[in-house]
Amino acid sequence: MIPSAVSEENLPIADVLLLLPLARTYSYTVPPRLAGVVTRGTQVLCPVRRSRVHGIVLDVRGPRDDDPELLEIIDVSERPAWPADLMELMGWVSTYYVAPPGTVARTAMPGLFARRKAAVDEYVVFVRCPDSPGRSQRVLKVLDVMERCGSMEIGQARKIVPGGSDVVRKLLAGGYLRVENRTAAEFMPPSCMDDGDRPTLTRDQQSVLDAIPTEKGRYSPFLLHGVTGSGKTEVYMRAIERVLAEGRGAIVLVPEIALTFQLRTTFERRFKDAAAIMHSQMSDSVRAAAWDEILAGRRRLVVGARSAIFAPVRDLGLIVVDEEHDTSYKQQDGLRYNARDLALVRGKIAGCTVLLGSATPSLETFNNTANGKVGYLSLPSRVRELPMPCVEFANMKYAQTRGDEKLFSEQLAVELNRTIDAGESAILFLNRRGFGRFVMCRTCGRKIDCPDCSITLTHHARPDRLVCHYCDHHQALPGLCPSCGSGELGIMGFGTERLEEETQRLFPKARVCRLDSDTAGRTKEILSDFRDGRFNVLVGTQIVAKGHDFPAVTLVGVMLADQSLAFPDFRASERTFQLLTQVSGRAGRGSVPGRVIIQTYCPENYALRYSSTHDYLGFAVEENKLRRERGYPPYSFLASIEVSSTDAVAASSTASGIVEFIIGQIGALGGPPGQIRVLGPALAAIERIRGRTRLHILLKGPSRSVMNRLLWAVRGRFRTGAGDLRVTIDVDPVSML
Numbered sequence: 001m002i003p004s005a006v007s008e009e010n011l012p013i014a015d016v017l018l019l020l021p022l023a024r025t026y027s028y029t030v031p032p033r034l035a036g037v038v039t040r041g042t043q044v045l046c047p048v049r050r051s052r053v054h055g056i057v058l059d060v061r062g063p064r065d066d067d068p069e070l071l072e073i074i075d076v077s078e079r080p081a082w083p084a085d086l087m088e089l090m091g092w093v094s095t096y097y098v099a100p101p102g103t104v105a106r107t108a109m110p111g112l113f114a115r116r117k118a119a120v121d122e123y124v125v126f127v128r129c130p131d132s133p134g135r136s137q138r139v140l141k142v143l144d145v146m147e148r149c150g151s152m153e154i155g156q157a158r159k160i161v162p163g164g165s166d167v168v169r170k171l172l173a174g175g176y177l178r179v180e181n182r183t184a185a186e187f188m189p190p191s192c193m194d195d196g197d198r199p200t201l202t203r204d205q206q207s208v209l210d211a212i213p214t215e216k217g218r219y220s221p222f223l224l225h226g227v228t229g230s231g232k233t234e235v236y237m238r239a240i241e242r243v244l245a246e247g248r249g250a251i252v253l254v255p256e257i258a259l260t261f262q263l264r265t266t267f268e269r270r271f272k273d274a275a276a277i278m279h280s281q282m283s284d285s286v287r288a289a290a291w292d293e294i295l296a297g298r299r300r301l302v303v304g305a306r307s308a309i310f311a312p313v314r315d316l317g318l319i320v321v322d323e324e325h326d327t328s329y330k331q332q333d334g335l336r337y338n339a340r341d342l343a344l345v346r347g348k349i350a351g352c353t354v355l356l357g358s359a360t361p362s363l364e365t366f367n368n369t370a371n372g373k374v375g376y377l378s379l380p381s382r383v384r385e386l387p388m389p390c391v392e393f394a395n396m397k398y399a400q401t402r403g404d405e406k407l408f409s410e411q412l413a414v415e416l417n418r419t420i421d422a423g424e425s426a427i428l429f430l431n432r433r434g435f436g437r438f439v440m441c442r443t444c445g446r447k448i449d450c451p452d453c454s455i456t457l458t459h460h461a462r463p464d465r466l467v468c469h470y471c472d473h474h475q476a477l478p479g480l481c482p483s484c485g486s487g488e489l490g491i492m493g494f495g496t497e498r499l500e501e502e503t504q505r506l507f508p509k510a511r512v513c514r515l516d517s518d519t520a521g522r523t524k525e526i527l528s529d530f531r532d533g534r535f536n537v538l539v540g541t542q543i544v545a546k547g548h549d550f551p552a553v554t555l556v557g558v559m560l561a562d563q564s565l566a567f568p569d570f571r572a573s574e575r576t577f578q579l580l581t582q583v584s585g586r587a588g589r590g591s592v593p594g595r596v597i598i599q600t601y602c603p604e605n606y607a608l609r610y611s612s613t614h615d616y617l618g619f620a621v622e623e624n625k626l627r628r629e630r631g632y633p634p635y636s637f638l639a640s641i642e643v644s645s646t647d648a649v650a651a652s653s654t655a656s657g658i659v660e661f662i663i664g665q666i667g668a669l670g671g672p673p674g675q676i677r678v679l680g681p682a683l684a685a686i687e688r689i690r691g692r693t694r695l696h697i698l699l700k701g702p703s704r705s706v707m708n709r710l711l712w713a714v715r716g717r718f719r720t721g722a723g724d725l726r727v728t729i730d731v732d733p734v735s736m737l
């Protein structure tokens, strides 16, 4: 065989994501001199019109017939390549979430696209002298100074000679100098991990740790199901230590709200400068600097909220998702990805262990353990042998009550007084995410649901009516309860501010503080004042439920569990179960055992019943059955399309147009009709935001791939941009507000 010369047509093609605010990728041929050097993740220099632009190679592939005439990649950048598994993940995200690659990149690599000024932490480092430096006095002077100093902050280097910027740029381009990003941390003395105060593992913790495989290159996903206070974090840390010791990297995702100073300190203390902690207060340029550190392999552990799943950690050995059921893993605007799901995808691509930890796993994850896709590990008891709190119900149908709107049952009022008198603290929990009045019968406790969707109808005041936010079913307010005929129908739902006032009024000895989204800026202060005992009653929304440890809290009161059950969402029961379990977990973390009182009109509800006995399995089995009957996830796939505009008529006609288009496409795609159900358009639960009218279309179907093709067709046909009309696609939505 005679080896054939590489012909022009056979040159490999690189799909490049240019570091410009563009939605699509651009293709370039890889010249023979760069063959093998340009791979997925390489940073390259590409010709764009008359300039050169940096880009990242998303994929290298063979030529296709539909490729136009392509330009060549000019050169490979000095900067380290991005991990190939991350590039593959981004491609996956683009396809799955029906988003152009540029949008994915701007979400995944924030800061990279911002015009970066010469940051104080950008250094130039001397590499070598050119063989023939020429005679330019300026060049000689810069080289001389740089050779003596070794490295220098880039702004300084530019000032060595007049017009120094040009000289530095030339020397960088020639490879005689190079740029390095440094942070203050780099100049701190290296320290080894501190194993002084590591707690001894319980037998359960040790056996979980032993069950986590250490094999390299194998995708091994696990659910770590551990009750609140069972010491999951210590298991994560030990698993991380093991991975780091092998020279590999790890990512730990925590819910946004849990990314507290306390947690940061815990990780920084244990892992020192191996860890990069990513939090939302970071500026884009600080984030970009941290990413340079990670990219260069100087930091191998990343701890952060959902966007940390895109961290360029090399040679991943472990991904941890703590509180995997938490809805904050789903981004609700822009690119609507779910970081928990992406942890599994990236783990599969990278071939590593993925640990999904929770006391109340999502039904999706629970089902994956049942069908063998995800392994199951459990921590069934609390460390230090603390007992689980004792949970009781106050049945509001019959209870004597105090306060306006029957806020406090006598039972809770008595307990609250006793707690305050004993010098202990209490949390009063109210689930109200800023909205949601619903109608409930005060006699039988039934809420009024949509006849088609099993979703609680939401009350709208003007005009007075009940609306389903899935299918747009409307009805008038009934005069009598449809189940028992009682006339005692109440429009329910109250807020934390009211509760704070009433608590102060009814319990003069209480020192009340409040925590909800309105007090967000002062969270740390309020929590520390409560922990120190300056306040003894904390009133709050789900913010109080998560991850905080208050040893003095012995009583938790859930004001109206029905409020959370009535949420217009098919996951309302699941969320209620999770919230009650979390909030109950706040009680009795000190030496005094905890008590929880749940006020409700329907104590027989299964979500409440199972949460009171801490019976996750019982709940999951029952909820699963209902989901299957009603055809909700995990037994179907959902996607929602939101249409919004300041022009209500335009929004509504576009939404109808999309529904018509989808129905036509379903026929064209050849799937049996009825395979995909189209619900709506319906007014969103929050029908106007900042003057924009919002409509939702909900798609429900058994096949992910058919749904995906349909959504791409919609994306191609209905472009955002006509006026201020916006069409947003949300795959696997977690909220239909």
Ligand SMILES: [Zn+2]
Residues within 6 Å of the ligand: 441, 442, 443, 444, 445, 446, 481, 482, 483, 484, 485, 486
């Ligand atoms: Zn009734």
Ligand SMILES: [Zn+2]
Residues within 6 Å of the ligand: 450, 451, 452, 453, 454, 455, 468, 469, 470, 471, 472, 473
């Ligand atoms: Zn409905």
